Amino acid sequence: MAITETAAASSAAAEAADAAVHGPDLSMGTEHLTDAIADTTNYFVVFFEKLLEGLTWGNVLFQLCVIVVAVLAGLMCSKLVRSVVARHMPPHELKERFTQRMKRLALSVVNAIAFGLAAGSVTACCAYGAVMMGYQASSLVLLKIAYSFFYAYSLLAPHYEVDRRHVLDFGGSAVLRGPHAPR
Numbered sequence: 001m002a003i004t005e006t007a008a009a010s011s012a013a014a015e016a017a018d019a020a021v022h023g024p025d026l027s028m029g030t031e032h033l034t035d036a037i038a039d040t041t042n043y044f045v046v047f048f049e050k051l052l053e054g055l056t057w058g059n060v061l062f063q064l065c066v067i068v069v070a071v072l073a074g075l076m077c078s079k080l081v082r083s084v085v086a087r088h089m090p091p092h093e094l095k096e097r098f099t100q101r102m103k104r105l106a107l108s109v110v111n112a113i114a115f116g117l118a119a120g121s122v123t124a125c126c127a128y129g130a131v132m133m134g135y136q137a138s139s140l141v142l143l144k145i146a147y148s149f150f151y152a153y154s155l156l157a158p159h160y161e162v163d164r165r166h167v168l169d170f171g172g173s174a175v176l177r178g179p180h181a182p183r
Contacts, residue, residue: 050138051138051141052141053138053139054136054138054139055139055141056139059135059139059140060142062130062135063140063141063142063143063146064142066123066126066127066130066143066146067123067142067143067146069122069126070119070120070122070123070126070146070147070150071119073118073119073122074114074115074116074118074119074120074122074150075115077114077115077118077119078114078115078118081110081111081114082111082114085107085108085110085111088103088107089104089107090103090104112154112157113154113155114154115153115154116150116151116152116153116154116155116157117150117151117154119147119150120146120147120150120151120154123143123146123147123150124147126143127140127143127144127147130143
């Protein structure tokens with residue numbers, strides 16, 4: 001066993017010395033990289049051809065009109081929700097109860113997600129109606145992108161109008177410092 005270990009060690013030492021003198025062999029594996037790049041390019045070409053095969057100018061115009069209608073419906077719904085939230089929002093008090101804080105948080109979240117939820121729902125319903133009218137579901141690419149965007153906007157947009165001092169201030173000292181923090 002000592003002879004085999006010695007032969008392996010001397011072989012590894014010779015390879016390391018050769019790599020140090022000549023540098024790494026870059027030709028190994030490059031043929032696999034070109035195959036991978038060609039396969040990926042071909043995959044994307046086929047993907048986009050299938051994605052766009054059912055689109056016509058009339059189809060695109062219909063989808064853009066549905067998106068505009070959805071945005072307008074979302075804005076109207078958001079304005080309505082904003083007025084209802086303003087009416088039911090509890091007043092600011094220095095010592096609020098926990099239930100008032102949670103009501104303020106819930107109303108602020110509802111106010112924040114109103115636009116995206118309404119616009120996304122209108123877009124999804126119109127996409128369903130278009131499929132029922134005879135459009136191919138695979139040709140409604142813009143509507144799929146739009147309602148995904150609207151739903152993501154309603155969940156991820158940083159426009160939650162929460163008064164952080166009143167929501168997170170448990171016990172008299174503000175947890176978050178900012179323009180509303182007591183001085």
